[in-house]
Amino acid sequence: MIELKINNQTVKVEEGTTVLKAAESLGITIPTMCYMDKTNHPSCMVCMVKDNKSGNMFPSCGMPASNGMDIICDDDEVIEARREALELLLSDHVGDCEAPCRLSCPAFMDIPQMNRLIADDKFDEALKLVKEDIALPLILGYICSAPCEGACRRKQVDNPVSICLLKRFVADVDIKSDSAYLPQKKSKSGKKVAIIGSGPAGLACAFHILKEGHECTVFDKNNKAGGSLLNVPDSELPKIDLQNEIDLISQLGAQFELNTTITPDDLETKLKSKFDAIIFAAGSIEESNIKEFNIEIGAKGIDTLEGTFATNIDKVFACGSALKPNKMAIRALAQGKDAAYSVNSFLAGNNPKETKRLFNSRFGKLTDSEIEEYKKESIPDNRVEPVKEKLHGFNKEEAILEAKRCLRCYCRKPKTCKLRIYADEYGANQKKYSFGERKQIQKYLQHKEVVYEPEKCIKCGLCVEITTNEKELTGLSYIGRGFTVKIDIPFNKELNEALTSTAKKCIEACPTGALAFKDGE
Numbered sequence: 433m434i435e436l437k438i439n440n441q442t443v444k445v446e447e448g449t450t451v452l453k454a455a456e457s458l459g460i461t462i463p464t465m466c467y468m469d470k471t472n473h474p475s476c477m478v479c480m481v482k483d484n485k486s487g488n489m490f491p492s493c494g495m496p497a498s499n500g501m502d503i504i505c506d507d508d509e510v511i512e513a514r515r516e517a518l519e520l521l522l523s524d525h526v527g528d529c530e531a532p533c534r535l536s537c538p539a540f541m542d543i544p545q546m547n548r549l550i551a552d553d554k555f556d557e558a559l560k561l562v563k564e565d566i567a568l569p570l571i572l573g574y575i576c577s578a579p580c581e582g583a584c585r586r587k588q589v590d591n592p593v594s595i596c597l598l599k600r601f602v603a604d605v606d607i608k609s610d611s612a613y614l615p616q617k618k619s620k621s622g623k624k625v626a627i628i629g630s631g632p633a634g635l636a637c638a639f640h641i642l643k644e645g646h647e648c649t650v651f652d653k654n655n656k657a658g659g660s661l662l663n664v665p666d667s668e669l670p671k672i673d674l675q676n677e678i679d680l681i682s683q684l685g686a687q688f689e690l691n692t693t694i695t696p697d698d699l700e701t702k703l704k705s706k707f708d709a710i711i712f713a714a715g716s717i718e719e720s721n722i723k724e725f726n727i728e729i730g731a732k733g734i735d736t737l738e739g740t741f742a743t744n745i746d747k748v749f750a751c752g753s754a755l756k757p758n759k760m761a762i763r764a765l766a767q768g769k770d771a772a773y774s775v776n777s778f779l780a781g782n783n784p785k786e787t788k789r790l791f792n793s794r795f796g797k798l799t800d801s802e803i804e805e806y807k808k809e810s811i812p813d814n815r816v817e818p819v820k821e822k823l824h825g826f827n828k829e830e831a832i833l834e835a836k837r838c839l840r841c842y843c844r845k846p847k848t849c850k851l852r853i854y855a856d857e858y859g860a861n862q863k864k865y866s867f868g869e870r871k872q873i874q875k876y877l878q879h880k881e882v883v884y885e886p887e888k889c890i891k892c893g894l895c896v897e898i899t900t901n902e903k904e905l906t907g908l909s910y911i912g913r914g915f916t917v918k919i920d921i922p923f924n925k926e927l928n929e930a931l932t933s934t935a936k937k938c939i940e941a942c943p944t945g946a947l948a949f950k951d952g953e
Contacts, residue, residue, distance in 0.1 A: 436501035445497055452479060452492040460505055461625075463514065463857075465521075465850050466509040466892035467493040475892055476943075477517040481505050489513050515858040521851060522793065523865035526887035527945060528861070529792045530854050531842035533595060536583035538766035540789070541565040543580055543595055544842040545952070550598055550835035559602040559613055566599065567580060567639035568632060568765060570607060570677045571661060573600020574669040575823070576762045579710030585841045588798055589807065591815040593837050597822070601831045607676050614684050616856040618645035623779045626651065626707040630693050631659020633752025633760045633914055635678065636768030637711055637775075638686045644776045649687040649707070657688055660715050660753070661761070667823070696725050704747060709775045711741075713768060716755035739786035741771040742778070749775055749784070790846075791856035795870060798841075802873045809877065813837060844883065844948035849891065851944045878926040881949055882935050888946040889919050895938040895947060899930065902937070906930045 433444045438455050445454045451765045455462050465476040481492045484502040489510070492503075504510060533543045542561055549558035562569045569615050576596050584592030600868045606613050627634045630652040656662060661669065682688065694703070703710050712727070720780045720866050727743045727750065741749045751771035752764040770787040777785035798806065816834040826834065843849060855862070876884040891910075896919060899907030906929045911920040931938060939947045 434497050435836070436499065436503065438501075438503045438742070439505050447496075449497050450493060451481060451495045451497050451501070451503055454497045455481075455492065455503070455505060462492050462505055463850075463854050464493055465854070465890065466894065467918055468894050468897070468941055472823075476521060476890060478514050478521075480510060480513040480517065482507065482510050482513075489850065504818075506718040510810070511858065514854075515860050518851070518855050518858055518860040519862070519864045521890050522855060522860060522862045523867075524871070524872050525793060525851065525862075525890065525944070526795045527843055527885065528794055528841060529790070529843050529846055529849070532583040532585060533580040533593075533790060535581045535792065537565075538579070538760070538763045539565045539769055540766070541580075541599075544838060544840060546598065546602070547593065547595075547835045547838035548840070548951070550602065550831055551838070553787040555602050555605050556613070559606045560615075562599055562602060563613065563615060565769065566771065567636040567681070568677050569599045570603035570634070570673050571669065572762055572765065572891075573597065573603060574673070575661075575664055577760055579760075579762070585798060585806065585839050586837060588803055589839070590811075594815060594826075594834050597818070597826055598831055599828045603677075604673075604825060605828075607673075607680070612680060612683075614680065615641055615643050620647075620770045621645040621779065623647070623708040624649070624706065625775060625779075626703050628652075628710070628712050629659055629752070629754065630654075630657035630678075630688065630690075630762055631661060631713065631715050631752065631764065633715075633768035633771075634659065634679055634711075634713035635764040637713055637751065637772045638681055638768075639661055639684065640769050640772035641775065642681075642684045642686060644772070644779075645795045646708075646776070646779060647687075649683065649689055651689045653690045653691070654694045655691050657690065670823075683909050699725055699748075708747065710748045711771055711775060712743075712748070712754040713752045713771070715757070715764075727947055740784035741767070742774065742784040747778075749778075762800050791852055791860065791862075793843075793852065793855075793862055795873075799872060805873055805875045806841055808875055809840045810838065811836045843888075843945040844950070844952040845942075845945040847953055849944050876921075876927045877950075879928040879931060879935065881951075882927060882931055882939065883948055883950050884927055885946055886920065888944045890944060890946075891917065891919055892943060893919070894941040894943075895919065895934075898937050899934050899939060902934045904930065904932060904934055907934075908938075 435444050441458050443454055443458050450517050452462055462479050464479045479492045480489050482489050482504045484504050531544045546561055573596050578596045580595045581592040586592050625641050625646050625648050627638050627650045630650050638648045638650050739750045743750055749771055750765040758764050773787050774784040816830050871887045873887050895908045906925045908919055908930055909922045911918055
């Protein structure tokens with residue numbers, strides 16, 4: 433047996449055990465990207481550790497443990513070495529973690545997956561996906577200013593995908609069904625939340641608060657719920673659709689106290705004693721009026737308020753136009769969602785929490801050759817215009833056809849890509865070592881289930897090893913030398929010939945989205 437120290441903990445392991453495995457036996461996690469059991473070819477250098485005696489750094493996945501070693505896994509020098517390794521990998525990585533449309537949506541809705549589900553005639557699934565982020569998809573389908581469409585890559589081909597009409601379509605199909613979808617709520621928490629204002633921010637906040645298992649009462653000075661949405665002409669937002677979607681919030685469990693004006697005395701004598709959290713979301717309560725409630729905008733600075741929506745008064749939060757007038761309904765709705773997330777953290781006994789987004793790789797505008805690559809997964813038709821005009825929206829056939837125009841310009845492994853996960857964890861800078869022209873994106877789509885995008889590959893060689901060990905007739909291999917080396921299909925064969933029985937293993941082993949199932953995770 434060999435005895436060594438890792439992070440000042442003594443451990444005994446069998447001879448031949450790597451430092452990586454020795455650390456694992458102590459419950460110490462070291463990041464790896466190119467490692468797989470029974471392999472020994474460190475290349476990514478993300479698993480670097482330090483010899484405390486000599487100060488030397490080395491990859492833990494390929495170094496056998498030896499007697500008397502004193503290893504450090506998490507000091508500043510080790511962390512910096514891992515960050516630099518990630519930045520070098522990112523410098524050669526061409527791909528978007530998230531599609532531009534999703535990034536431009538204030539509510540961060542998973543637009544590409546919605547498009548895919550609609551294209552596959554899976555409207556129920558599409559609606560459920562949309563409602564993870566958009567509490568009012570029918571309403572927003574009418575009035576959203578559609579920043580997502582402004583960012584759509586399809587613009588470079590002809591016209592952007594009609595994302596808002598597609599979102600409205602699945603919501604309309606659902607609400608006209610015998611049993612409209614209501615998300616499953618978590619177990620009752622016993623907590624009560626008051627929301628002042630029933631506009632898009634307040635309604636969205638109520639929706640997400642209710643999903644977390646809290647009770648919710650919405651107060652509004654008007655005799656109808658809807659806030660600023662009530663002012664939208666019927667020719668732009670039919671009142672019946674507005675009311676139908678508000679009714680769904682009621683069915684989910686929201687209590688509405690209408691014709692009720694909340695005063696500063698009410699805040700102290702009624703709300704704070706009865707409710708565990710209070711959220712100002714009324715568009716008519718702007719900064720000057722909030723100060724009448726002794727609420728200071730940005731008690732710890734505007735960034736703190738915008739991030740957590742907490743105010744200087746305990747239990748009191750503010751979002752939407754209660755902070756500042758906002759003409760974008762989608763932005764108000766997104767703030768309502770994020771405020772609910774922060775309040776939920778507070779109600780669980782933690783600090784109010786800011787919504788954080790994962791690291792996102794971006795490569796910029798498509799070149800002409802890349803447009804042709806992305807068009808492989810789309811259809812050539814121009815934008816579909818509803819036969820019954822925009823106010824009536826799409827019928828089923830129109831919606832499916834329009835959804836098929838999506839270029840699928842997203843990563844298929846956004847939740848499991850190790851490069852993204854570790855880049856986020858270590859705060860990597862994608863641009864640090866990016867010089868000169870980037871590589872041009874290609875898509876290998878000949879396989880029925882698999883897509884291969886070589887420009888996302890970090891050349892770890894795991895797929896090469898798997899296809900070799902599993903005796904694939906063609907398999908994958910290294911092609912070229914030095915800086916031009918890449919993993920490709922030999923003998924001018926196609927992807928469906930390279931991966932006949934090992935596709936699943938190769939995809940699971942691939943640390944990025946280079947190899948992925950066409951339908952995603």
